[in-house]
């Protein structure tokens with residue numbers, strides 16, 4: 001059995017990062033059906049209520065217990081409303097390297113939610129979990145995602161040609177990383 005991340009809840013002043021539950025199904029369906037989400041993530045199309053239920057109550061949890069990573073629902077601390085998700089995947093335990101991915105719900109965009117959530121997960125991973133590198137891939141055309149990486153403190157490393165895929169075809173990916181030295185002083 002590979003190692004697994006512990007079931008975890010993280011908090012900032014305005015955000016609660018917690019496991020998905022059945023209560024997140026409708027907002028997840030709406031967010032994953034959104035045009036911008038569908039443009040940059042190769043999610044099922046159409047994204048149905050059944051897809052959302054499978055993610056919220058099964059797949060997102062299985063990906064933690066299988067050792068692949070950990071997926072957080074990002075909710076508004078005050079209202080409890082789902083704002084997005086941030087998750088770790090393709091974790092290389094011997095190398096202490098993982099990869100972060102995210103989407104923000106259309107009703108939550110433009111408020112810096114994902115930079116804050118991504119930074120929070122990065123600090124948790126590179127701090128208490130003892131990891132050495134968190135990598136992030138964004139299509140060269142996805143400027144909003146590149147801004148998330150920059151605002152969360154990641155450094156840009158280069159371009160991986162033809163490395164990604166979205167519904168419209170193959171894309172070049174920019175690779176960013178966050179390492180423990182990037183967090184020094186925070």
Ligand SMILES: CC(C)(COP(=O)(O)OP(=O)(O)OC[C@H]1O[C@@H](n2cnc3c(N)ncnc32)[C@H](O)[C@@H]1OP(=O)(O)O)[C@@H](O)C(=O)NCCC(=O)NCCS
Pocket residue numbers: 036037040041102103104105108109110111112113114115137138139142143144145147148151
């Ligand atoms: C990328 C994404 C997660 C950004 O999350 P966010 O919480 O809105 O992040 P921010 O508020 O920091 O905004 C980041 C950028 O989004 C753009 N943006 C701002 N307001 C926006 C809005 N209302 N709608 C869409 N994009 C907006 C701006 O370019 C902004 O950069 P700036 O701060 O330099 O102006 C979100 O746009 C998203 O879910 N996109 C679709 C899924 C996706 O691309 N996932 C990542 C795949 S690698």
